[in-house]
Amino acid sequence: MSVRQLRARLRERRRSLPEHYRRNAAHQVASLLARQLFYTRARHVAFYVANDGELDPGILMMDARLQEKQCYLPVMIDRFMSWRASPLVFQAHDPVAEELVRNRYGILEPAFDPSGITSTEMLDVIFVPLVGFDRRGGRIGMGKGFYDRTLAQLYRRFRRPKLVGLAYDIQEIDEIRRNPWDIPMDAITTETGLIEISPRG
Numbered sequence: 001m002s003v004r005q006l007r008a009r010l011r012e013r014r015r016s017l018p019e020h021y022r023r024n025a026a027h028q029v030a031s032l033l034a035r036q037l038f039y040t041r042a043r044h045v046a047f048y049v050a051n052d053g054e055l056d057p058g059i060l061m062m063d064a065r066l067q068e069k070q071c072y073l074p075v076m077i078d079r080f081m082s083w084r085a086s087p088l089v090f091q092a093h094d095p096v097a098e099e100l101v102r103n104r105y106g107i108l109e110p111a112f113d114p115s116g117i118t119s120t121e122m123l124d125v126i127f128v129p130l131v132g133f134d135r136r137g138g139r140i141g142m143g144k145g146f147y148d149r150t151l152a153q154l155y156r157r158f159r160r161p162k163l164v165g166l167a168y169d170i171q172e173i174d175e176i177r178r179n180p181w182d183i184p185m186d187a188i189t190t191e192t193g194l195i196e197i198s199p200r201g
Helices: 003-015 019-034 058-066 146-156
Strands: 044-046 070-076 088-092 125-129 162-166 187-190 193-196
Touching (some): 019 058, 019 187, 019 193, 058 070, 070 146, 088 146
Parallel strands (some): 044 125, 125 162, 162 187
Antiparallel strands (some): 070 088
16 A cells, blocks of 8 residues: 555544534543543644544643743744745744634634744644555645654754644554654644654654
């Protein structure tokens, strides 16, 4: 099976989950992460707005706001980016006071405001959406490479955030064959637990 076929199958699998299951899973993931030291100590945390059946981190983002953590969301900055460029930036966002707009893919994001942008390496945690994952930190995304291109720059920095993928159990597969440009996760959280990835995967 090709990666494209696998991606389509996994997307359909996650979209087929009942709404009540998705809500319960979001609560369970938020509860699991609220007990993790890397999250409780974090002050600057990047989330995402769920789309296409992705596990929704909205509950966790509201928890972060209540704990006075600074929340961020990804914003697409250019439709004509080279592979070497970062197509995403992380912008400060208040989930209560600020509205979102739809980008060219129909995904909600903050209206671009350069004053709210932070350097990616200054974040403590980035929660990353997944289409598929394995227990070595391998990730299948939506196929556009936005996160891979953005996060690749972190490996040239002394300090970098913890990368935590969020997914449902049904999105796990045995092994993902990595390309040189694929960025592995440091941990993956599903509705049933946290998977910490060893440095050697």
